[in-house]
Every structure is written in C-alpha cells, then in structure tokens.
Amino acid sequence: MRELLRTCLLGVLLVFSAIGTPAGALDLALVVSGKGGAYERFAQSLRASLGAGPHRLYDGGNLEEGVAEDVVRRADLVLAGGFPAAEAMLGRSSRPLMAVLISRSQYRALRRSHPDAPFAAIVLDQPPARQLALVHAVLPERNRLGVLYGPDTRDQEREFVALSGKSGMELLGQQVSTPLELTQALERTLEASDALLALADPLLSTPTAARSILLSSYRYRRPVFAWSRAFVDAGALAAVYSGPGDIARDVVDWLAALPAGRLPEPQMRMPRHFGVALNSQVARALNLRVEDAASVLRRLQVEERP
C-alpha cells in the first residue's frame, strides 16, 4: 500500500516537474559513469536513435572527467548511464532522472537510498519469461532446468516458479550466498537437471565463478544459459541480452510513447529490445542440434508480440 502511495506521489512529482516543457520535446542531459566502453556505445546509439526526433540530447559529461552541471540544471530529464552516475545525479540534482545500464538490484538499491526521488529506470536484466522462452526455443526437449540464484537475484525465484508452471518446465532452483558454496550448489543442480540457467548476479559473474560454472557444466555435459554475450563467448550455450544499442532504442521508444508534456512514471522497466547469442562450438561439443541465433531471436520476438 505504501509502495503504491509512493508511486502515485512520485508520478505527480514527475508530471509537475515536466510542466513548462514544450509539448512533446524534452531537453535530455546524458551523464554516464565512465569513459568509453558500453557508455560510449550507448551515447552513440542514443544519438543515432533520437535522430531528427523532437527531443534534444546534451552531453552532461561523465563521473571520471567531470559532470557539466549547467547542462544538468537546464535539462528536463537526466539520463544517467550506469549505477555510479545514477547515484551521483540523484544525490546532487533534483531533476527528473531515468537510469539506464544498471541492474535490477541496483535499481532497488537506488530506490532504497532515494525513496522519494523522481526517477525511473530501464534495467539490463531480462524478463524471466524471455529467459525461459530462450531455453525452450534452443532445447525444446529438455524439461528440467536448474536455476542459480545469487544474493541479488534470489527475489526473482517466485516469478520463475510461477512462470515454469505455465510452460511445463520443471525448475530446480539453487540459491548461492557465498563463493565457497558455488561448487557444491553447481554439483547438486547439474546432477539433477538437463540444463543450467545462471542469472545476472555479481556473485556469479566474477571470472572464477564463470569458470567454475562452465567447467562444472562441461563435467556434467549440461549446457549453460547465461545473461551476456561475454558469457556465451566464454563457453555458455546461449543468452538473451540487451546491449547498449538495445537500451538506447528502448529509451527512444519510451520517450516516444510518453503523452505530450509528461515524463515517465517512476518505475523500473525491463528491456524490450534484445539480442540472442549462441555458441555453436559448445553446441557441437555437447552434441546438441540447435538453430542459429538469428532464427532463435526471430522466434522469441514473435512470441513476445502482443
């Protein structure tokens, strides 16, 4: 109830703070956490996607080289790329903010530390339904799916369980709290399942944890589904992921869907644009016949169409 009240209040705040902007056109300030890499790709994609649209994008700088405070001050909406940028902007500016390139758990952390701040987010985590759809699309005959939850992702278990009931998939969830538990958790899960789904959790993403997950999966000859292209390059079978370009397109879509003169509701949204990565060498070594990534992606996109 309190959550609902807070959402309504924030919505009102966001709406009021947007009053005064020309209908449909917003001044956007992009502030990112660092130079280059995913931030740079996001900025380029966003610029390209906004194109000649109504909104104007201004470079608000980055945390490493300095933030352009006047740009931020003048903006109708601040786009913060990465957790450090979002946290910094929420701390020093009262402008409405949309955080991107952050995880679901980071969104929650921001919400906890800034319960009343007017901000929304597009997170990088993929919807559980999409992740299960990927497993089903790649390996339709495998029904027992082991799912590894870390401290930051264990809250998704209920959602996964609910969805598995609909899809007819048997889920074997395993929670891991510390790195030392990982090996045993993997053994228990892999022994009893046909494939493993690792969720985007900091505990599971260290180089040693990734090696541990992949080496264990080869030991049991079970394929791994993960959350990033890097994980697939490292040796997972497949992943659905949203790159900086996908998130940029999501931002543009979101802005385009806003009623004129209004700013986004203070809520978290999962990405609608995504890609599929598939490691054909791993598929071959595990003696699995799988479709190519483009076909799997098309199939998932068709399934998600309303």
Next chain:
Amino acid sequence: MQGEFRALRGALRARAAAFALLGPAAALALGAAAVPVRASEDLFFSELPIVASISRLPQRQADAPSAVTVIDRVTIRASGARTLNDLFRLVPGFQTFAGSDAAARVTYHGVTDEDYSPRVQVLVDGRSLHSPLFQNGMNWSLVPVALEDIERIEVVRGSNTTSYGSNAFLGVINIITVDPELVRGVSVSANAGNQGVRDFALRTGRPLGERGSFRLTVQQNADDGLDERSSTLSDHDWRDRNRSRLLDLRVAWQSDVRDLLELHLGRVESRRLTGRLDEDTGRPRASDPLRDLDEASSWLQLRWLRTLSGTSDFSLRYTYSVDEADSGFVDPTRTAGFRSVDEAGDRGTRHEIEAVNTFLPFSRTRVVWGASWRSDALRSKTMLRDRGSVQRDVGRVFANGEWKPVEWFTANLGASHEYDSIVGAHFAPRASLAVHLNPENTVRLGAARAWRTAATLHYRANHLLSPTRAEWVGNPDLPAERLDSLELGYLGDWRDWRMSLELRVFDERLNDRMIARIRTGEQPAGLDNLPYTVQPVQDLRIRGHELHWKWQPFEGTRIALGHADTRIRSRNTRLGQRLADNPGSNFFTSQPRYVALAERSSPHRATSLMWRQRLPWGLELAVMHYRVGRMKWTRNTEVEAYRRTDLRIARPFAVASQRGELAYTVQSLEGRHAEQRMQRIVDRRHWVSLRLDF
C-alpha cells in the same frame, strides 16, 4: 561524490597492484575475501575468461579417429579402486595385475614382457609419465595423481603416435585432472582394512583472489602386498609391503580473459620390498637379497593457454621431471670393485617443451598442429657403468586434421615426424574415415603406422660383473619397432534407450618386436662371456575384436559390459630365426617359451562387467566382475585363467553443511587366485573408507 568515486578506484588499483607484487601468496591469504561489488557494466558487458577455447572442448566420440573409452570420476569412485591400474580392468583389451614385489603394469593387446609397460602412453594433463629411468615406460608404482583428483580418463584403444608421441604405440591413457576451480574446502579420507591397507589423504582447494585457484593433495597409501604361494619349504616369513606418498599441487591463474597460466608441481615416492628367496634354503639370495626399493618422481609443469579467437588457441607447455630409484646392495660374490649393485638406479631427468595450435580454418575443419622438443638424461652407476650421464634429445612435429564436409561423414588425417638423437628419424601417418549412417550409428575405418624406439638403456647399457664379464650390454643398432594397424569400428549411441555400443575389429602387425634379455651366442669384443642384449627377434600379428556396451535401463541403474577377444601369432624376424637356430643363444634354448611369451601375452578372452545401482536409504552399490583367460606376463612365469569380483557399497551423508561418505569395499570376493604369476596369491582384500568434506 566524484572525489569519493576516484578514491575508491584508486583503492581498487592499489589492491590490484598489491596482488601483482605479492603474487599468489598474498592472493592465497585473501582468497576467501567477500565478493566485490561489481558495476553493472562489469556484470553485463565485461569480457569473461574463455573457458570453451577450441582445444578444451571435447571432440564428439563419433568424430574421433579411434575408439575411446572414457572413465569418469563417478565410475572411478564407484569402482572402489585404490590404485590407478585397477581401473583399466574395465577397458576392453587392457590387462593389469595387482602390484606386489613386481610393480603393476598395464598393457593393451599383450606384449607384456617389459617391466614398465612402454607401449601404452600415459599422460597426466599433457605430461607423459614415461621416463628415461624406467626404460622409457611408465612405473605404475609411482602414480603422480590421486584417484580423487582425476576428472576423467580417456583411454584411446589403438595406436595414435601422431597425436600423443611414440609411446602411444598400441594405446593411450590420457588422464585429465580436476580443475582447481572445482575444488573447494578441505576433504580428508582414510581407508583401513585387512592385508595392511592403511591409506590417508587430505585434499584442499581455494580461490586465489578473483582470477585463480589452487588445489593441493597429500596422500599416503600402504598395504602388505601379496602373499607368496606356500611351497614345500616351511614358512619363509616373507611378506611383501608397499607404501607410496604423494604431494600434488595444481594452480590455475587466469591472467586475463584470453590467457590461462597453470602450474603443476609435485612428488611421489614409493617404497616396496624387493628381492628373492633361494628355492633350496628359503633364505634371501646373496645376488638379490630382500631389501627396500625406493623410487621417487618429482615434476614441475608450466602451461600457458592463449585463446587467439573463438576458433583458435595456442598452448605452450614446459615440463621438468626427475626420477630416482635406489635398490642398492653389496653382492660379496662379485669381483672387487663390482660388488656395489643397483640395477634399478639411479636417476633420469627430462626437460620437455611443447607448442600446440588448435584452430578451425573453415567451419567444418579442425586442425591441431605443433612441435615439441625434449632432452633426457640417464645416469646409472650399475647399468651405465663408465658411461656417465647419457643424453638423448627428441624433436617432434605433428599435425592432425578433422574434416567434416557433410553431416554424415568425418575424415581424420594425421602425421608426425620425430627425430631422435640416438635412433634417427621416423615418419608416422594415420588416417580414418567415419560414416554417420544417422545420428545414432557410425561406422569407422582407420589405418595407422607407428614407430616405437627403445629405452636409452637398450642402446647404451654397460652392466659389468668384472672388467671382462658383462651381465647386459646395449645394442646400438637396434631398429625401432614398427606397427601397421587397421581397424573397423562401429559406434551406436541410442540416447532414447540410454544405451551405447562400441565395436572394434583390429588387425595389427608389430614388426621387430624387441626382447630385452637375449643372448646372441656371439661374444662381444673385449668380453669373455655372453651378455644379454636387446634384440628385435619377433614379428607379431595381433587380431581380434572388442566391444563395450553401456546401458542405463533405469535412472539409478547403470550397466557396462566390456569384452575382448585377442589372438596373437608370432614369427621370428630374420635375426630372430638366426638366433633360434644358434644353440649358443637362449633364443634357441628357450624358443617355445619365447613363442608362448608373445602369443599368450594377452588372454584370448577377457570380459568385464560393471553394475552400479542406487539403493534405498541413499546407498550406492557397485559390483565389478572380471573373467580373464590364462596368459603370461614374463618368460618364466604364467598365470591361469581367473575370475574376480569386486564390490563397493557406499552411503554418502550430509549433516548440516558437513558432507562425507562411508564405504565398504571388497576386492577378489572369490578369494585366492593369481594375476601376475602363480607364486603370488591375490586374496580377498577389504577395507572401510570414510571421507569428510569440510
């Protein structure tokens, strides 16, 4: 805020620098540090270490150039084996025996007479266990890996010198150990049983920061060996005993996403009773008294694996190993100055460097090519008297290609060229074609030529009994053994039935088979006796078939049946025939025994059955039954056909976070039989095992 962020980054950099400076020791201390908070871009966009580099992904069995039997760690544990060689009873065509005063051996398709099984290559994580000290063979009492540390064993049934070097003459035992990443915590285990079985082991593994891991094993195994068959003499009070100790460390360090560095080092020691009793008096012989044979092997291996791209990787490996043995005694009956005897000693060293590149030039072609260089040195005061340290260098280049132009066909082609500073150069090719009739059924046809060079000692030995009398001298003109093999294989993989069947029909011609203790009847210049030498006296033809059938009729039931039917025919080489016609040669006087040694070096039939069953109350049962036909391991001994049943029943348990296993194992349930020679009794041996994981 920005300042704080920079300060945090600075602190992280400082910590990284400390790691780099202090190295693994510091990392070890910090190993259990909490998971650092990772930025979202790290979580979703950072590169991760390439685990599935092209050389590390397994090849599909249906595409492999030879028959491969995989023994995984679950099978190893279920088998109840205490010694590595016991596992090969499960592999069709392989033979072994319970070690006693004679160290265990493992052979494939017979040809048993040499002490150190030189015709089957044994590798642990790429390192060959064949040693210059152990006559270019494998000493099965110095196994440098604990069974618990083995991830899986790939047993290649058939010659493959192009991939694994000249010791892979008849087959390959390729042992892959558990990655340190998969060992966490501390595990202690112990076995205690009859016949002096007393084993202890401690294993541990931890992370080394975010990038590395190590595992460490310390183990001691001991037993009283085998009893001697009672003879007309009263109790000899002769008891065999074996003890081995192992220290094994493996470290893996992912220096960045594309580079993996590995360090292995360790030492294994063995002590066992050796010597003979005089048949008339029952007392130890002066020329071979009862004494300890101490052997040890130490090694260091460094390996760098670089992933060049998604379809190419490169590895560089350096190995240094030292083998030592001592069974020295003083023989008062010998000439002064020649009384100190140590036939097993003294020391062999090996440096080896190998570079391998695996890549996919096209989507359906896989190529592995590389080169290696090794430098061996052997020193033995008794066997290489006055020769000092004998050096031997071997260089090798090799290439193997797999081509799969269409889904239903795979071709494998390989070749190697080896240069040996003692023997000269040899070229070995191999080819195989596999037709996949459908995803479940594959037929394979293969042909290979291989060469096996002898031990350094066989070329250079100088074992003198006095200035003018020799026990054994080298044969510098010894040609390499040549093997031409043909095979027809079938692989059925019926996943819906959870069943697989693998058949192999083979025809192998082994030319110039060498035998170590031949007196030619001709007296070498400067000597006034007829010493033993190594001579290429026989051509062998080995034919037969093998099958390996696996079935999992229910979730908790697994059955594996192996069977081999092997026939060996021997014919004397031209030299062998000349010696067989020379009354001064022992090849003349013992001709029937030499023929029998060749033709019965493998049992005509051998069968193994393994049944694993999950039982109520969490119990796990495994029953292994073996039937082995009569055969000969040495010229002067033989062993009758025997049946043997081993059984293991285990109960894994977990109390809170404490896990472990309690097990009872019995070997040779039927009781007394012989496996290596009739004089040594293999009797029922049983023990209780307890393992606790912390």
